Amino acid sequence: MSGQKHGPVYGRVALIGLGLIASSMFWAMKRAGLAGEVTGYARSAETRATARRIGLCDRVCDSAQEAVQDADLVVLCVPVGAMGPVMEDIAPLLKPGATVSDVGSVKRHVIDAVQPHIPEGVHFVPAHPLAGTEHSGPESGFSELFDNRWSLLVPVEGTDPDATARLRALWEGMGANVDEMDADHHDLVLAVTSHTPHLIAYTMVGVADDLRRVTDSEVIKYSAAGFRDFTRIAASDPTMWRDVFLTNKDATLEILGRFTEELFALQRAIRTGDGEHLHDYFTRTRAIRRGIIEAGQDTDAPDFGRGQKK
Amino acid sequence: MSGQKHGPVYGRVALIGLGLIASSMFWAMKRAGLAGEVTGYARSAETRATARRIGLCDRVCDSAQEAVQDADLVVLCVPVGAMGPVMEDIAPLLKPGATVSDVGSVKRHVIDAVQPHIPEGVHFVPAHPLAGTEHSGPESGFSELFDNRWSLLVPVEGTDPDATARLRALWEGMGANVDEMDADHHDLVLAVTSHTPHLIAYTMVGVADDLRRVTDSEVIKYSAAGFRDFTRIAASDPTMWRDVFLTNKDATLEILGRFTEELFALQRAIRTGDGEHLHDYFTRTRAIRRGIIEAGQDTDAPDFGRGQKK
Numbered sequence: 001m002s003g004q005k006h007g008p009v010y011g012r013v014a015l016i017g018l019g020l021i022a023s024s025m026f027w028a029m030k031r032a033g034l035a036g037e038v039t040g041y042a043r044s045a046e047t048r049a050t051a052r053r054i055g056l057c058d059r060v061c062d063s064a065q066e067a068v069q070d071a072d073l074v075v076l077c078v079p080v081g082a083m084g085p086v087m088e089d090i091a092p093l094l095k096p097g098a099t100v101s102d103v104g105s106v107k108r109h110v111i112d113a114v115q116p117h118i119p120e121g122v123h124f125v126p127a128h129p130l131a132g133t134e135h136s137g138p139e140s141g142f143s144e145l146f147d148n149r150w151s152l153l154v155p156v157e158g159t160d161p162d163a164t165a166r167l168r169a170l171w172e173g174m175g176a177n178v179d180e181m182d183a184d185h186h187d188l189v190l191a192v193t194s195h196t197p198h199l200i201a202y203t204m205v206g207v208a209d210d211l212r213r214v215t216d217s218e219v220i221k222y223s224a225a226g227f228r229d230f231t232r233i234a235a236s237d238p239t240m241w242r243d244v245f246l247t248n249k250d251a252t253l254e255i256l257g258r259f260t261e262e263l264f265a266l267q268r269a270i271r272t273g274d275g276e277h278l279h280d281y282f283t284r285t286r287a288i289r290r291g292i293i294e295a296g297q298d299t300d301a302p303d304f305g306r307g308q309k310k
Numbered sequence: 311m312s313g314q315k316h317g318p319v320y321g322r323v324a325l326i327g328l329g330l331i332a333s334s335m336f337w338a339m340k341r342a343g344l345a346g347e348v349t350g351y352a353r354s355a356e357t358r359a360t361a362r363r364i365g366l367c368d369r370v371c372d373s374a375q376e377a378v379q380d381a382d383l384v385v386l387c388v389p390v391g392a393m394g395p396v397m398e399d400i401a402p403l404l405k406p407g408a409t410v411s412d413v414g415s416v417k418r419h420v421i422d423a424v425q426p427h428i429p430e431g432v433h434f435v436p437a438h439p440l441a442g443t444e445h446s447g448p449e450s451g452f453s454e455l456f457d458n459r460w461s462l463l464v465p466v467e468g469t470d471p472d473a474t475a476r477l478r479a480l481w482e483g484m485g486a487n488v489d490e491m492d493a494d495h496h497d498l499v500l501a502v503t504s505h506t507p508h509l510i511a512y513t514m515v516g517v518a519d520d521l522r523r524v525t526d527s528e529v530i531k532y533s534a535a536g537f538r539d540f541t542r543i544a545a546s547d548p549t550m551w552r553d554v555f556l557t558n559k560d561a562t563l564e565i566l567g568r569f570t571e572e573l574f575a576l577q578r579a580i581r582t583g584d585g586e587h588l589h590d591y592f593t594r595t596r597a598i599r600r601g602i603i604e605a606g607q608d609t610d611a612p613d614f615g616r617g618q619k620k
Contacts, residue, residue: 081585130532134599150532179531189528192518193537199580200510201536203573205595207565208502210572218499220601221489222440222460226511227503229539235599238592245580245588255517256577260570262520263513267566270509270555275391278555282548285515289444289545291530 023141084113333451394423419557433473501561
């Protein structure tokens with residue numbers, strides 16, 4: 001899929017919020033010629049100035065209202081907690097027949113916050129691309145971000161199938177594989193595969209930072225031994241992640257509860273010297289890794305984490 | 311340092327245990343011409359056959375005793391729990407003036423288990439290279455594993471400074487940076503930067519595997535969103551890690567206690583909707599990541615985890 005030239009899927013696309021995902025969408029749409037014109041808006045004047053400087057979006061607008069005018073597709077690329085207010089703001093200016101989508105990491109909350117403001121005759125197709133880096137801001141995007149990654153569409157009841165199909169074509173054109181999923185199931189799956197792991201990584205990095213007897217420079221110097229992957233995860237955008245945890249509270253707390261339960265069982269095995277329990281557990285977790293490699297979501301190169309990343 | 315040709319540092323080196331670290335040491339010593347002859351021994355006949363087939367070691371021996379004869383350096387590359395018995399086994403055959411070292415991830419336990427068996431006139435210089443991958447076994451090694459990574463030397467009281475200096479030259483010749491550290495401090499630092507992160511990663515992967523409402527295939531398909539880094543950590547060798555937790559019990563349990571405390575504080579912030587607490591915490595952890603990049607322990611490439619690893 002990647003690198004191929006498509007015809008335009010939408011005449012005009014408006015990106016509201018110009019961070020990592022929106023800027024990657026812009027470059028990915030340009031790469032494949034998926035949109036006639038892309039407008040963009042960011043709340044911060046500094047972000048808008050940066051976007052203009054680096055040619056991010058065909059036209060950077062000074063208001064969200066201006067950006068969405070005549071847009072066939074409006075994509076909300078703001079933190080999950082800001083989706084509702086932004087939607088309320090732009091609702092009166094949406095073109096009849098337009099589609100509103102988003103890229104939020106939580107879907108039930110976004111649907112509850114956005115759906116009530118969707119005008120009659122406008123389609124709403126929530127989405128979530130499972131792709132990211134630890135970087136944020138308008139300069140962090142790149143056209144390959146979505147290549148061979150999943151983008152989940154979470155259509156709400158009554159969504160026009162044609163609107164969903166068109167959004168699917170856009171994501172496929174940007175290199176992604178597309179699946180559809182129910183909102184509540186999405187939030188649970190993401191709590192397991194993303195939200196709870198992030199919280200845990202943040203916590204572990206915080207513990208290291210707190211510990212007086214191990215200096216920061218030691219933590220940093222010797223991070224290659226496992227900790228480095230945690231710091232990478234824990235470097236993601238704080239506002240985005242705050243909103244994720246506040247809005248996917250129930251699923252995150254449930255998975256955290258299970259996590260604590262299992263951790264306590266392993267902790268007890270360490271305390272009592274139960275090597276068999278530890279060995280069995282560590283053997284079982286290995287299989288999951290093999291599944292991921294077979295599913296093509298990572299490489300099996302023997303020097304992981306050390307080679308140059310292109 | 312890497313790739314440079316050195317003179318031999320030792321005439322004969324014996325590697326006891328032929329897993330990831332030992333096999334990487336062999337290729338790194340060969341690359342720089344650091345040893346006259348390298349002998350090797352592994353307990354499993356299958357591992358010895360593989361080593362012979364792929365040319366790992368100049369000579370693969372059928373007993374540890376045979377491998378250490380006339381060796382100037384003997385490196386114990388077995389799981390931490392096996393170090394004591396192996397040392398007891400080879401002690402009578404060690405050449406006077408020889409040096410014994412190891413590559414275990416825990417140092418106090420190894421010193422307590424190995425030191426009593428060191429014969430008069432033989433030097434003991436414990437070491438720990440902070441390098442690894444999720445792979446194990448004789449075929450997983452490669453000569454670049456230690457390049458620009460830290461190797462910690464943990465000399466015991468009364469260790470001959472010349473023996474320590476010579477081992478340092480070997481590690482530097484294999485591409486590593488070398489630091490010296492006290493055993494107890496080493497075990498605490500590693501509990502923070504490596505042992506506890508590994509336990510946490512194992513636990514999170516186990517939770518995902520247990521969860522009936524999220525299928526394995528979903529966990530695997532959607533792992534790019536953070537979970538993938540955990541599975542990578544959690545795929546490491548089960549026996550090695552069992553021994554690490556059993557032998558670095560106190561430091562691991564202490565760090566786990568702190569981790570749980572911090573995790574509960576974040577969990578409470580999620581439950582009560584305290585977004586400020588979450589945002590402050592996540593902002594603080596970002597700085598550590600920057601420190602690691604500045605310290606040269608990782609790259610800042612914007613598509614981390616997605617590019618080809620060489």
